[in-house]
Amino acid sequence: MDRVKSSREVMHIKDLGSSHLSQETVQELILQSQEAKKQAYCPYSKFRVGAALLTHDNCVFTGCNVENACNNLGVCAERNAISKAVSEGYRSFKAIAIASDLIDRFISPCGGCRQFMREFGSNWDVYLTKPDGLYKKMTVDELLPISFGPEDMSMKKVFDIPNEY
Numbered sequence: 001m002d003r004v005k006s007s008r009e010v011m012h013i014k015d016l017g018s019s020h021l022s023q024e025t026v027q028e029l030i031l032q033s034q035e036a037k038k039q040a041y042c043p044y045s046k047f048r049v050g051a052a053l054l055t056h057d058n059c060v061f062t063g064c065n066v067e068n069a070c071n072n073l074g075v076c077a078e079r080n081a082i083s084k085a086v087s088e089g090y091r092s093f094k095a096i097a098i099a100s101d102l103i104d105r106f107i108s109p110c111g112g113c114r115q116f117m118r119e120f121g122s123n124w125d126v127y128l129t130k131p132d133g134l135y136k137k138m139t140v141d142e143l144l145p146i147s148f149g150p151e152d153m154s155m156k157k158v159f160d161i162p163n164e165y
Helices: 023-037 077-087 111-118 150-154
Strands: 049-055 060-064 093-100 125-129 135-139
Touching: 023 049, 023 060, 023 077, 023 093, 023 125, 023 135, 049 077, 060 077, 077 093, 077 111
Parallel strands: 093 125
Antiparallel strands: 049 060, 049 093, 125 135
16 A cells, blocks of 8 residues: 655755745745646636745645635635645744746735735745746735734723623
């Protein structure tokens, strides 16, 4: 029987562990997002997207977009990669690279993905890329300014409504 490989066994990036990624690490992350893009299932839009998510211990989780005939049941590459990482116990991230086939502009995550990324912090890097490897580095906070996050759930409210559900 073939042995199934986990994401942890398949992809790791060597980095010095600083908050700033080396150019080599960034290029490797972009390459992995481009490889993930090749697995996209997008028969309707023909718009392939791949993502490569880097954890603090330099493990990489990849994801691609997966469309569905019922549009709202599809999943974006970014959410796919983050969900894979979360399912393996990860909750904080260093960076994510996003790849598409757009030539004239950098791919940017949709609003839903921006909010999904924000759930796991606002001060981590997002690399918006082009197929030729050029990139633009932003943070989640720059992509979603004045955001709503988990800490807002515990802030003081006007009414204290008991949870009777």
